Amino acid sequence: MNFILDHYNYWIVVFLMMTGFYIVITANNLVKKIVGLNVFQTSVFILYISEAKVSGGTAPIVTEGATLYSNPLPHVLILTAIVVGVAVTAVGLALIVRIKRAYGTVEENEFKKMDDAI
Amino acid sequence: MLEQHLAALPILLPLIAAPIALILGRSSFSWAFATLISACACLFAWQLLDLALANGVISYEVGGWPPPWGIELRVDAANAFVLLAVSALSTLVLLYSKDSIEKEIEASKHTLYYTAHLLCFAGLSGILLTGDAFNLFVFLEISSLATYTMVSLASDRRSLIAAFRYLVMGTIGATFILIGVGLLYMSTGTLNMLDLANRIDIAESGRTINTGLAFIMVGVSIKLALFPLHMWLPSAYTYAPSAVTAFLASTATKVAVYVMIRFIFTVFGVDHVFGSMGMDLILMALAIVAIFKCSYKATVQSDVKTVLAYSSVAQIGYMILGISLVSATGLMAGLIHIFNHALMKGALFMAVGAVFYRVGSVDITAFRGLGKQMPLTMAAFTIAGLSIIGVPLTVGFVSKWYLVTAALEQNQWIVAALVLGGSLLAVIYIGRILEAAYFQERPDSQNTTEIKEVPWLMLAPMWALVLANIYFGVDTSLTTEAASSAAEWLFQNNEMPLGNQAEAK
Numbered sequence A: 001m002n003f004i005l006d007h008y009n010y011w012i013v014v015f016l017m018m019t020g021f022y023i024v025i026t027a028n029n030l031v032k033k034i035v036g037l038n039v040f041q042t043s044v045f046i047l048y049i050s051e052a053k054v055s056g057g058t059a060p061i062v063t064e065g066a067t068l069y070s071n072p073l074p075h076v077l078i079l080t081a082i083v084v085g086v087a088v089t090a091v092g093l094a095l096i097v098r099i100k101r102a103y104g105t106v107e108e109n110e111f112k113k114m115d116d117a118i
Numbered sequence B: 001m002l003e004q005h006l007a008a009l010p011i012l013l014p015l016i017a018a019p020i021a022l023i024l025g026r027s028s029f030s031w032a033f034a035t036l037i038s039a040c041a042c043l044f045a046w047q048l049l050d051l052a053l054a055n056g057v058i059s060y061e062v063g064g065w066p067p068p069w070g071i072e073l074r075v076d077a078a079n080a081f082v083l084l085a086v087s088a089l090s091t092l093v094l095l096y097s098k099d100s101i102e103k104e105i106e107a108s109k110h111t112l113y114y115t116a117h118l119l120c121f122a123g124l125s126g127i128l129l130t131g132d133a134f135n136l137f138v139f140l141e142i143s144s145l146a147t148y149t150m151v152s153l154a155s156d157r158r159s160l161i162a163a164f165r166y167l168v169m170g171t172i173g174a175t176f177i178l179i180g181v182g183l184l185y186m187s188t189g190t191l192n193m194l195d196l197a198n199r200i201d202i203a204e205s206g207r208t209i210n211t212g213l214a215f216i217m218v219g220v221s222i223k224l225a226l227f228p229l230h231m232w233l234p235s236a237y238t239y240a241p242s243a244v245t246a247f248l249a250s251t252a253t254k255v256a257v258y259v260m261i262r263f264i265f266t267v268f269g270v271d272h273v274f275g276s277m278g279m280d281l282i283l284m285a286l287a288i289v290a291i292f293k294c295s296y297k298a299t300v301q302s303d304v305k306t307v308l309a310y311s312s313v314a315q316i317g318y319m320i321l322g323i324s325l326v327s328a329t330g331l332m333a334g335l336i337h338i339f340n341h342a343l344m345k346g347a348l349f350m351a352v353g354a355v356f357y358r359v360g361s362v363d364i365t366a367f368r369g370l371g372k373q374m375p376l377t378m379a380a381f382t383i384a385g386l387s388i389i390g391v392p393l394t395v396g397f398v399s400k401w402y403l404v405t406a407a408l409e410q411n412q413w414i415v416a417a418l419v420l421g422g423s424l425l426a427v428i429y430i431g432r433i434l435e436a437a438y439f440q441e442r443p444d445s446q447n448t449t450e451i452k453e454v455p456w457l458m459l460a461p462m463w464a465l466v467l468a469n470i471y472f473g474v475d476t477s478l479t480t481e482a483a484s485s486a487a488e489w490l491f492q493n494n495e496m497p498l499g500n501q502a503e504a505k
Helices: A002-006 A008-026 A030-052 A073-103 A108-117 B009-024 B027-055 B077-104 B107-129 B133-152 B158-188 B193-199 B206-224 B232-239 B242-268 B270-276 B279-299 B304-324 B328-359 B375-389 B395-409 B413-439 B456-474 B477-495
Strands: B057-061 B072-075
Touching: A002 A008, A008 A030, A008 B158, A030 A073, A030 B158, A073 A108, A073 B133, A073 B158, A108 B158, B009 B027, B009 B107, B027 B057, B027 B072, B027 B077, B027 B107, B027 B477, B072 B077, B072 B107, B077 B107, B077 B242, B077 B328, B077 B456, B077 B477, B107 B133, B107 B242, B133 B158, B133 B242, B158 B193, B158 B206, B158 B232, B193 B242, B206 B242, B232 B242, B232 B304, B242 B270, B242 B304, B242 B328, B242 B477, B270 B279, B279 B304, B279 B413, B304 B328, B304 B395, B304 B413, B328 B375, B328 B395, B328 B456, B328 B477, B375 B395, B375 B413, B375 B456, B395 B413, B395 B456, B395 B477
Parallel strands: none
Antiparallel strands: B057 B072
């Protein structure tokens, strides 16, 4: 029991990761797929942030009396990864807009049928 | 000044040039500009390979922060060799694309195409040169995002869906790599690849490291389209504009193969990945299945672009097979095949693009009788096709020769036989197309007078690749020297993991 409680943030990561992954695989609507992809990526952000915490450490700002700091590097990395995630979402949504214009639908099974008909 | 920053230039030049190409506005201006930049980058890559072969390692501190704190660019024979192939292909494809994209991309999007191409090239150079695991992820995403855009530029609406699927698969792959890097950082506290290699202590926190290894391997396998994670590749290659396919098929997956080599040999170490984790068996089995399943798939497709796309997955199988043989010769065969496959697939897809330019279709029926109508294009296709099969005097023979030698060195007779068996399937799928081109008459219903040879700007890069196919097939000194010194370097680096090589600056 303690093992689960002590690492609760990692359980959240695993739960979010699997949820996002499941949505990406099963969703029929392309926008939902992008949402799933975002949830999946967000879980990784939490993973990085969790590993940055040094138990007993304060915020990484040099002040008197503090000797133990949390690691600021993963936060910086995740800022970059968030930017990457936003870019992926933007490209994905732009593609969805063009798919909607070309096919008139964003449901995967519907445009699959339309392409088979050609 | 220039000498000092040489390692950063192949990344910086196209990255800075990309927005300028967009601002130039006119299609022909941005074409000339992009080609010039790519040619300059190719020249720098040549110099880097020269320096790397002479001095060993070139280390460049980005922003003046010394590694392992700052980001390091690290050039050795292995990545300089792949970089040269990528930048040369990029230049040739850009030359070719001026006429080719006229037919396949709307005029208003031409500048966007050149911008995306330069961004993709910058990302690929970055992946190759960086010595930092997180930086590698960022460059991977830069090149991938540009790739999704380029695939979706085609006027066929199915390219949109192909691009979207590629985006979903590619993002999952990149995120897997990100998770793996995060797990490595968790247990080592560093992101620099050499530093990682020194600090990975399997005995201490084996499970975290091994989970990281698994995530990175699966992520990279998606990116390089290793069977059975290749499902995004055939549709993306089929529906993308021909110039884009020629560029992607010859560079993007090859760079991912390089990433796999780097992680196995530099970061985790051969002993760990192949010795205690038994990864060589998994990779070998998947590679052999890829060779046969996808070569077979290639023989039953009717769209020639799809045939070549499946053939690409099979050829990636050969590269992975070379790596999985766990010997310097095997690795060398893999590296040579990265270079050689870029030459042959580039030429093949350019020839197919030329057929689309004149005939307007790439179905196998469209190839009927083209041997007479487009003799130069079909001759190029024939020679590059023979190279895929592995006929002597072409580069394909050189790669297969080293691959079979590597297999025989280890007494893997069955593997050697399977490599040769895979070539027989290549005879079938290339032969089908050649048969249609040379031995079938053009149907009378189609207007045959309009079909003639393509503009010289399309023929020249195609034939440059074909001649390179023959040149490097006869005179193998450059490729084998670079590949063998790269393979030896990677292996020797492995045996003394303290990694205090003399660093040339």
